Amino acid sequence: MKARMLATHVALPVLIMAVSAQAHAADFDWMKFKGKTVTFLANNNPVSQALLTYKADFEKLTGMTLKVDGYQEQQMRQRLVTVMNANSDEVDVFMTLPSREGEQFAAAGWYGDLTAMAKNMVAKDYDPDGLSQALLKAATFGGKLTSMPMNIEGPIFYYRTDIFKKCGLEAPKTIKDVEAAAEKIKACDSAVTPFVSRGLKPAVAYTFSNMLHNIGGSYIANGKSNLCSAKGKEALDTYSRLLRDFGPPGVVNYSFQQISALYRSGRAAMAFESSNELRTVMEGGARLKDTGLLPFPAGDAGQVPTTIGWGMAVSSHSKQPDAAWYFVQWATSPEVQKKMALQGIAPPRPSVAKDPEYRKWIDEEPVRKEWQAALDVLATKGSSEVGYPIVANPESREFIGQAVQDLILKQKPIDQACADADKALDALIAQK
Amino acid sequence: MSDTAATLTQDRQKLEMAALSAPAVIFTVGMIAFPVVYTIWLGFQTFSSTGKQSFAGLANYLKLISDVEFWHGLWITIALFVLSLVLQLVFGVWLALVLFNAKRLPGIVRSLFISPFMMPPVVAGMMWLVILDPSLGAANYILQSLGLPPSDWLASPTWVIPTVALIDSWQWTPYVALIVLGGLQSLPPSVYEAAQIDGASPFKTFQRITLPLLLPTIVTAAILRSVDLLRFFDIIYITTQGGPGNASNTLNIYGFRVGFEFFNIGYASALMLTLTAIVFGAVLAFNRLRGAVAW
CATH class of the missing domain: 1.10.3720.10 (MetI-like)
Incomplete structure (x- = not known):
């Protein structure tokens, strides 16, 4: 009897939810907001560029007009800050990096809550549960789903197989192997830069976080900044030493553009840079046959890659959140994400990653296979912690970058560099 | 025309000219003054990392010194x-x-x-x-x-x-x-x-x-x-x-x-x-x- 009651109590709501969701899906009408205009504040990066190739498809499907307000990443945030501080409804949908500004924007109340929409207001084939659960979790703040993932990305390790072969090296398995390989390449082929990664102050945290986590360090311990812990210092020392001793001159100004240009031109043997840069790095085809790709080699804590993704959020000030949601839903649907994947945008849906057409595209080049294999590791083992998991995350990245630059430029000994950073970061952690 | 009448006509003309140019003058002055006044007002406010705003008096200027x-x-x-x-x-x-x-x-x-x-x-x-x-x-x-x-x-x-x-x-x-x-x-x-x-x-x-x-x-x-x-x-x-x-x-x-x-x-x-x-x-x-x- 108890078992029957339990079954009834559990099964009935599930059945009602399932029937209700099916009913919602069956009722779903893409033309519901025909004639409306949705404004999309976009970061003019490869992800939005690939998406907006299909802008006309969205307008045809929904009868809505999509107005695109596109800027470079920093300028996009600047525009968003202005719009949101003015409580303006000028923007309906915007792109966001939950790993960077998620805590901050959520605390400021800038994100519309997508939880109910993603459950109840979906087309039959949308499959919200098919999106990367890790990325959905990273976009959930205080129990509210704030954005839907557009892609999956993270820093990966690019290396030149021909130079490795010439210098008698195997693909590195550990961070120590990377250092040893850099040392050997320096002696074996002086014309190339052995290793390159990000040295530009605000950009460092993206790659450094992977190194820190692989080594076994953490940004915060017992509510305090932890860069001066043994693992923190080891990560700072290893990262800065690799760039100082084996990186290109002027590496402190290097972000993804410079790294991709250096590697693509054949003047770097190893590069630790975003998976998104594959298309740029392979432009012209010079690196297509001599590049190997891996997740960043393991440290004492194994491989804990950095995994993030751009998301699409609905502004809390939008006067038409439902119409805005239609655009978000279309843009993050399996069909559109498959089309974007075929343009080299790594899909945040495992089902798209397994799609036969996408697999065929992947199988066309060995380097694409390795890229996808690295992304699979990112998807399963990744951490979205880039910089400090606090509201002032963007500012925290400055101090991480400052400590790394102090060491690259030998402006401070490691104890002072990490202590100065910890002091500033403790003040940020304490901020409300 | 007497001197008084001529003066009155001149005054009227001046008034008309002032009235006609007033919208442009007000717009121009407003465009210059508003951002400046707004920035001065913002300088007396404090914003938390989450964008919450409160009056701070001279705190921002005192912070500059240190x-x-x-x-x-x-x-x-x-x-x-x-x-x-x-x-x-x-x-x-x-x-x-x-x-x-x-x-x-x-x-x-x-x-x-x-x-x-x-x-x-x-x-x-x-x-x-x-x-x-x-x-x-x-x-x-x-x-x-x-x-x-x-x-x-x-x-x-x-x-x-x-x-x-x-x-x-x-x-x-x-x-x-x-x-x-x-x-x-x-x-x-x-x-x-x-x-x-x-x-x-x-x-x-x-x-x-x-x-x-x-x-x-x-x-x-x-x-x-x-x-x-x-x-x-x-x-x-x-x-x-x-x-x-x-x-x-x-x-x-x-x-x-x-x-x-x-x-x-x-x-x-x-x-x-x-x-x-x-x-x-x-x-x-x-x-x-x-x-x-x-x-």
């Missing part, structure tokens, strides 16, 4: 200002003299000489970023071809300010030259004829006649460049973003980051108003100097 980054930014701003201004005035006067004396120079060559300042600073910044790249850039290639050691240019904390000053001077020296050239063309020929009769050498003529007579024009050019140089932003933002470390973190760059990257709009407003006061101070000082050297 903010190491502010003083560092001020020092960088002044260093960049002095270095760039000296370079641009010296080479601007020299270029103007070259263009003034080379009267047969084809128009296209003259246009080429003065073309850099027509280029958007962002484009100039991108171009120099590529040229000065320590690994792939042409600058180090040329240095090494001449047997000279390569430089880290924008990536060196020591050289970043001189390098940025050089980029800005490459772009704006022709602008100064153009102003000075206008001044040279308006100098009275009789003074030069007298100097020639007295047997003055070309250097003496320049030192005793041209330079003193040109001083008001040079000071005008200095005022125009000072306003830009104290608000230095675009080239640094494109090339170094204030780095390496904070070696090129001018007040303007610092204010931008505080406001638009860390979302502390109140403190950023206080920083920018302080910078505005510095710009006003410099302009007033140069204006006084211009009065002193006028002829």
